[in-house]
Amino acid sequence: MGPRIGITGVTRLAGGTERSVVNAAYVYSVTAVGGVPLVLPPQIGPAQVESVLDAVDGVLLTGGEDIEPATYGQRPHPKEDRPDPARDAFEIALFHAAWGRRVPVLAICRGQQLTNVALGGTLWQDLPSQRPGPIIHSHSGARDQRTHRVAVTPNSRLARSLGGIEHRVNSFHHQAIRVLAPGLRVTAHAPDGVIEGVESEAGAPWLLAVQWHPEEFFRDQDASDRGLFETLIREAMRTGALGRAER
Ligand code: MN
Numbered sequence: 001m002g003p004r005i006g007i008t009g010v011t012r013l014a015g016g017t018e019r020s021v022v023n024a025a026y027v028y029s030v031t032a033v034g035g036v037p038l039v040l041p042p043q044i045g046p047a048q049v050e051s052v053l054d055a056v057d058g059v060l061l062t063g064g065e066d067i068e069p070a071t072y073g074q075r076p077h078p079k080e081d082r083p084d085p086a087r088d089a090f091e092i093a094l095f096h097a098a099w100g101r102r103v104p105v106l107a108i109c110r111g112q113q114l115t116n117v118a119l120g121g122t123l124w125q126d127l128p129s130q131r132p133g134p135i136i137h138s139h140s141g142a143r144d145q146r147t148h149r150v151a152v153t154p155n156s157r158l159a160r161s162l163g164g165i166e167h168r169v170n171s172f173h174h175q176a177i178r179v180l181a182p183g184l185r186v187t188a189h190a191p192d193g194v195i196e197g198v199e200s201e202a203g204a205p206w207l208l209a210v211q212w213h214p215e216e217f218f219r220d221q222d223a224s225d226r227g228l229f230e231t232l233i234r235e236a237m238r239t240g241a242l243g244r245a246e247r
Helices: 023-033 046-054 085-101 111-117 158-161 226-238 241-245
Strands: 006-008 010-014 017-021 035-041 058-061 105-108 150-153 168-169 186-191 195-200 207-210
Touching: 006 085, 006 150, 010 085, 023 035, 023 226, 035 150, 035 168, 035 241, 046 105, 058 085, 058 111, 058 195, 085 111, 085 158, 085 207, 105 111, 111 158, 111 207, 150 195, 150 207, 158 186, 158 195, 186 241
Parallel strands: 006 035, 006 058, 058 105, 105 207
Antiparallel strands: 010 017, 150 168, 150 186, 186 195, 195 207
16 A cells, blocks of 8 residues: 655636646656655645545645745735735645644645745745846756756755755746745755755654755656655655554
8 A cells, every 4th residue: 555645736727717737747756656646736725634634644745836925924026926825825734734743745846935934934036036146947948857956965864865965956946945944954055055955853743845846757767856755655654644543
């Protein structure tokens, strides 16, 4: 039996119809390592997150639109996406509940930003204008094209998951962590200093987060990015519903 991984979904309008969807790369990345993906659309709503956590062994917070800046006390930058307050509310509640119940969380791109906001940190709202530099973080190439380096902190959860401290990543983000939230530590930087990975301290609820998109390498079974999903599965098996029942 594979551990059940809740994958946060997104709301999209297609032909005037509201749809609950997710990039299948997340789904394939979970099935590739033996997990059972369960998609969690924002329409579930924040009041039901405890029910959700009764049904999953781990949570994958996915990428997507910018988080409403009011959630971290800022006014919107002109380059801000149109926010999805329903998604923000659901995912922030889901993260807090998962943290409280020590359900392991892997957070990707917006997911990393969301965990930082939920724990009291802030974001750069638009890297190109607020923090200009030579590295393009908002790339327009193929989803699995590696375009910049990251330096990973030795002996971190991230380094162990990737099996190394030098990594090349794809990059599709115009926002990033600005003020780091208490309880998190930085475990990867781009060469320009942008935060590319964070995790919780040992002993705290299990959290691993990255700013790049490891799911887009799901077709490459040799990609070290797969290690991020393997480590989530391992932790979900150890501390998931079965593990919780045993305690
Ligand atoms: Mn980047």
